[in-house]
Amino acid sequence: MRNDTRSSRFRFLLPLAERLPLRLVFSLPFLLQFFMAMLFTGLLLFQSGQDSVQAVLKELRQEVLERVQEQVSRQMREPLRLNSLNADAWHSEILSFTDPIARDRYFVNHIRAFPDAAMTFIGLADGSFYGARRKLNGEIQVVHNNHTTGGASWYFQVSDVGDALEKQEAFPNFDPRTRPWFEAAKLAGKPVFSAVYRHFVFLEPTVTATHPIFDTEGNLVGVFGVDYLLSWLGRALSDLPLGASGQVFVTDSEGLLVASSVSKSPFEERNGRMERIKAADSNNDILRMAANTVARTVPAISQAGAYEFKFQDQSYFVDVRNFQESGINWNIYVVLAADDFLGGLRSVANRTASLSMLCMVLVFLLAIWTAGWVTKPIQRLNTAARELAEGRLKLLPDTERRDELGELSRSFNTMACQVTDLVTNLEARVAERTQDLTVKTEQEERLRKTFYAELAKAGKVQRTMIPPDFANNYLQLQILYEPCLLVSGDTCGYRWLKDDVLFGYLIDVNGHGAATALQTAAMNVMMQETLHSFSSLSECMVELNNRVAGYFGDDIIIAAFCFEMDFTQRELRYVAAGITEFFADTSTVKGRVKTPGLFLGVSNLAQFEVQSIPLTEGDRLCFYSDGISDELDRGLKIAPGGSFTQLVDCIRMVAAEGVTRDDVTAMCIELGDERVWRV
Numbered sequence: 045m046r047n048d049t050r051s052s053r054f055r056f057l058l059p060l061a062e063r064l065p066l067r068l069v070f071s072l073p074f075l076l077q078f079f080m081a082m083l084f085t086g087l088l089l090f091q092s093g094q095d096s097v098q099a100v101l102k103e104l105r106q107e108v109l110e111r112v113q114e115q116v117s118r119q120m121r122e123p124l125r126l127n128s129l130n131a132d133a134w135h136s137e138i139l140s141f142t143d144p145i146a147r148d149r150y151f152v153n154h155i156r157a158f159p160d161a162a163m164t165f166i167g168l169a170d171g172s173f174y175g176a177r178r179k180l181n182g183e184i185q186v187v188h189n190n191h192t193t194g195g196a197s198w199y200f201q202v203s204d205v206g207d208a209l210e211k212q213e214a215f216p217n218f219d220p221r222t223r224p225w226f227e228a229a230k231l232a233g234k235p236v237f238s239a240v241y242r243h244f245v246f247l248e249p250t251v252t253a254t255h256p257i258f259d260t261e262g263n264l265v266g267v268f269g270v271d272y273l274l275s276w277l278g279r280a281l282s283d284l285p286l287g288a289s290g291q292v293f294v295t296d297s298e299g300l301l302v303a304s305s306v307s308k309s310p311f312e313e314r315n316g317r318m319e320r321i322k323a324a325d326s327n328n329d330i331l332r333m334a335a336n337t338v339a340r341t342v343p344a345i346s347q348a349g350a351y352e353f354k355f356q357d358q359s360y361f362v363d364v365r366n367f368q369e370s371g372i373n374w375n376i377y378v379v380l381a382a383d384d385f386l387g388g389l390r391s392v393a394n395r396t397a398s399l400s401m402l403c404m405v406l407v408f409l410l411a412i413w414t415a416g417w418v419t420k421p422i423q424r425l426n427t428a429a430r431e432l433a434e435g436r437l438k439l440l441p442d443t444e445r446r447d448e449l450g451e452l453s454r455s456f457n458t459m460a461c462q463v464t465d466l467v468t469n470l471e472a473r474v475a476e477r478t479q480d481l482t483v484k485t486e487q488e489e490r491l492r493k494t495f496y497a498e499l500a501k502a503g504k505v506q507r508t509m510i511p512p513d514f515a516n517n518y519l520q521l522q523i524l525y526e527p528c529l530l531v532s533g534d535t536c537g538y539r540w541l542k543d544d545v546l547f548g549y550l551i552d553v554n555g556h557g558a559a560t561a562l563q564t565a566a567m568n569v570m571m572q573e574t575l576h577s578f579s580s581l582s583e584c585m586v587e588l589n590n591r592v593a594g595y596f597g598d599d600i601i602i603a604a605f606c607f608e609m610d611f612t613q614r615e616l617r618y619v620a621a622g623i624t625e626f627f628a629d630t631s632t633v634k635g636r637v638k639t640p641g642l643f644l645g646v647s648n649l650a651q652f653e654v655q656s657i658p659l660t661e662g663d664r665l666c667f668y669s670d671g672i673s674d675e676l677d678r679g680l681k682i683a684p685g686g687s688f689t690q691l692v693d694c695i696r697m698v699a700a701e702g703v704t705r706d707d708v709t710a711m712c713i714e715l716g717d718e719r720v721w722r723v
Contacts, residue, residue, distance in 0.1 A: 078407055082400055098361075098382075102350070105363040105378045108284055112292060112376050113367055115280055119160070120369050123253035123270035124235055126158050130166070130268045131257050138640045141166065141174065141266075145207060148186045149651075151176035152206030155184060160273050162243055162250060167220025168266035173197060176206075177271075180245055189218055205651050220267070228371075229254035229267040236371035240274065240302055242311050242318050249274040249302065249310055253370070274303060281305035287384030289358070293331055295323045297373040299339065306331065323377075330355060334362045334379045358383050421453060428460075499530040502561050509568060511537050517720040518611055519546070522692055524710040526703045531561035534669045534709035535568050539575060544611040544721070547575065550623055550709060552669045554601040563600060570595070581606055581619045585652035589621065592645035602644040605667060609659065609713075611721040616665065617656045625673055629684040629691065630663040636676065661718035664691050671708035675701050688714035 133139035139150050155164050155176045165175025165187065173189035177199070186208050189197040196216040200208035220226050225238050238252040255268040281292045282305045293304035300320040301310035306328050311318045323335035337353040351362040359382040367374045507525065514521040523536060533553040541547050549571055553563045570591045578584035584606060592602055603622025610617065618626070620641030628637050637657075642650045666682070675698050676682065682694050692712050699708040 078411075082403075085400065101361055101380055101382065102363075105350075105361060105380055108286070108292060108378045109363055109365045109376060111284065112281065112294075112378070113365055116277065116294070116367055116374070116376070117369065119276060120237075120272075120372065122158060123161060123237075123251075123272040124255070124370060126154060126161060126164055126270050127235060127253055127255035127268045129154065130164070131255050134257060134265075137638065141168065141172070144188070146653075147174055148176070148202065148208050149206035152184055152186060152202050158270075160276055162246060162271040162273050164268075164270050166266050166268050167223065167226050169221070169264050171195065171219050171221055172266075173218065173220045175269075176202070177245075185212060189220075195219065225252045225254050225269055226267050229256040229269075230264055232256075232371070234370075237369070238371075240296060240300070240310070240320065243271065243273065246273060246275075249277075251372075277303040278305075278308065286378075287381060289330065289360075289381035289384055291328075291330060291379050293323065293334075293377050293379075294367075295335070295375050295377070297375075299323050299335065301326070302374055304328075304331065330360065330379060334360065334377055338362060338364055338377070425452065496530075499558060502558065503527055503530040503532070506532055506535070506561060506564070509535065509565075514538070517716050518544070519609070519713055519715050520688065522712045524692070524696055524699050524708065524712070526699055526708050527556070528671070528703055528705065528707045529556045531556065531558060532707040532709075533560040533564055534671070534707040535564050536667075536709050536711055537568070537571070538711070541608070546609040546611075547606070548609075548667065548711060549604065549606045550667055550669055550711065552603040552623060552707070552709070556707065563596065563602075566595065567592075567602060567604075581608055581617055581654045582652055585619050585621055586650075589644050589650055589652070590648060593648055596645055600645070603670070604644055607667065609715075611659075614659050614721065615656050616659055617654055619652045619654050621650075621652060623667075623669060623673075626668065627666040627682050627691075628657065628663075629686075630657065630665070631660050633657050634684040636682070659715060661715055663715045664688055664713070666691060666695055666710055666712045668695070668710040669706075669708060671702040671706035672698050672710055674706065688712070 130139065133150065134141075140146055151164055151174065155161055155178060158164070161178070163175060163177035165173065165177075167173050171189075172191075174187060176184055176186045178184060184202050184206075185199045186202055186206070187197050187199050188208070189195070193214075194216075195218065196214050197218040198211050199213040199215075201210045201212050203209055228236055228238065233256060235253065235255045238254070240249050240251055242248070243250040250271055250273050253270045253272055257265045257268065259265050277294065281294075281303055284292055284305060286292065286305065291305045293306070294302040296302055299322050301307075301323050303310060304326075307321075307326075310321050312321050313319075324332060324339060326332045326335070333353055333355050334351075337351050338349075341349075341351055349364055351364070353360055353362065361380050361382065363378045365376045367376055506527070510523060510525045513523060521538065525532070525534070525536070527534070533555050534551065536548070536550045538546060538548040551564065551567045551571065553560050553567060555563075570588060574584055574587050574591070578587055585604070588604065596602065601622070605618065605620050605623035605626070607616060607618035618639065620639040622641060622643035624640060625636050625638050628634065639655060641652060672695065680698050680701065682691070682698070686694070691714075695710045695712060699710060702708045
């Protein structure tokens with residue numbers, strides 16, 4: 045209804061427009077619109093210039109604030125993430141405070157992965173203190189503090205794998221329970237940050253992130269901590285595009301500087317001591333004026349907002365945003381000078397106005413010529429269309445033009461020829477297209493059948509590579525192997541290294557398709573080649589890891605598990621690399637056994653630790669891939685204490701559930717009569 049009303053207002057113009065030549069109908073409205081557009085553009089440019097500049101400055105300040113807050117948020121999650129990893133490792137029993145070798149290696153490996161962490165540690169409720177720290181020269185040390193050190197903190201040099209070597213330093217009478225970070229975490233009961241302080245080794249601004257851990261009864265076990273350097277913040281602020289007079293700085297809730305784009309350190313020496321600089325007392329005039337302006341306007345802890353002040357006849361704009369994270373309460377200030385950006389924009393506005401006036405004159409002159417140049421081909425097109433409607437084909441002569449009208453002429457000629465041809469040859473073309481579509485459909489169906497057959501054949505070949513079940517005086521071994529699809533990413537195998545040592549392995553390559561089948565076959569070949577050269581399980585896994593890192597890409601995840609059953613030593617030795625559990629029903633271990641280990645190919649420096657458990661007659665073991673372990677995590681159970689047949693049947697039941705989601709592979713073993721074992 046509204047559109048009809050508007051159309052009726054201009055209906056009186058239609059008779060006049062219909063009497064005018066097409067050239068004027070094209071040119072007059074265009075000239076009028078262009079004149080009005082230029083007039084309004086000039087007025088808006090004159091009136092809104094200052095507003096546009098301020099909007100640009102505001103957007104730039106907001107963008108800088110977003111970038112700083114995003115980087116601060118991302119970086120300050122790093123110590124929290126490291127503490128969370130440590131807490132998760134303790135909860136999952138990967139990290140043991142009573143195993144000095146595993147504990148030292150754990151802390152050393154984790155501090156190497158976090159370059160801005162000066163130290164990562166744990167202070168226990170009994171007064172013990174363990175961890176690893178980075179020295180000024182980049183060297184890593186581990187610290188021991190317990191009853192054996194007499195309450196002193198002993199710092200040791202470490203080997204490449206993180207083992208403690210020579211004692212280098214000792215600090216007596218250190219009790220972590222009396223430290224402020226321990227008390228703060230204990231009081232908060234959750235992860236918190238300390239205030240900013242000057243690190244006594246690196247002499248850089250630092251915060252300590254803490255994470256308390258509790259036992260199942262809610263008692264405090266200890267507090268994880270990370271001394272995290274903040275020198276990265278000053279470097280990041282200095283790299284921001286702020287103009288000649290702009291700057292960015294960060295303060296805490298008390299107005300003390302954390303970092304600044306114009307100063308190297310937030311500390312200065314006062315009365316022989318290094319103290320934090322208060323932003324309102326800074327030696328930098330602009331920084332001091334910005335802090336004082338915001339403090340006078342909003343004297344509160346959170347001063348988020350936009351402000352403006354003048355200094356030496358120049359306007360400065362200040363935007364403040366609050367950042368809070370686990371006890372941190374910082375304010376981020378962005379200061380920009382208006383004159384750094386106004387001068388160029390004003391010059392551009394003046395040049396734009398002059399060029400607009402010149403363009404207006406030229407457009408008036410070109411409009412008439414353009415209208416004639418455009419309408420002439422249209423008139424010829426109209427004539428040709430009437431001829432085609434009467435059954436006479438008349439081609440247009442404007443096909444040499446390279447503009448839209450030339451394209452229109454060529455399209456019209458093509459259309460006219462196709463219409464004429466279509467009328468005479470329509471039925472033949474329909475039959476031809478139908479036949480082509482039928483042939484293409486049959487070809488696609490043959491390709492699908494061929495591809496399915498090839499995948500099925502590949503799956504059969506994979507199954508033939510799985511060794512048969514085995515039984516002798518030492519043991520009986522039964523393998524369960526089922527792919528999720530036609531081909532599998534799992535494989536397994538065993539081999540007698542000596543008459544009394546059985547070596548076995550499982551491999552799980554991520555994926556289920558043809559590419560995964562090829563990768564699994566390659567892994568099988570690598571394992572067979574490795575079996576001829578290694579002297580220990582650890583060397584075998586390191587060699588296999590190096591081969592995987594050199595052969596496969598980063599997007600391929602490969603897990604493995606290798607074991608040796610030594611009937612002379614009467615023990616099972618095993619090492620994990622991504623397949624992190626197996627089932628044991630022995631005299632010493634019953635249930636699922638968790639074993640940490642990195643995936644193959646993740647790092648050339650990865651170390652694989654060999655574990656062992658004793659073996660006796662009648663012990664039952666089952667090694668399996670994650671197709672089974674995932675189902676056990678979902679609630680299915682394997683009960684110890686049954687017969688070997690019951691164990692195999694239970695694993696087969698779990699595998700029947702898991703194969704709907706993933707490949708499943710399991711190797712079940714029961715040890716035989718102990719009297720035939722070698723002594």
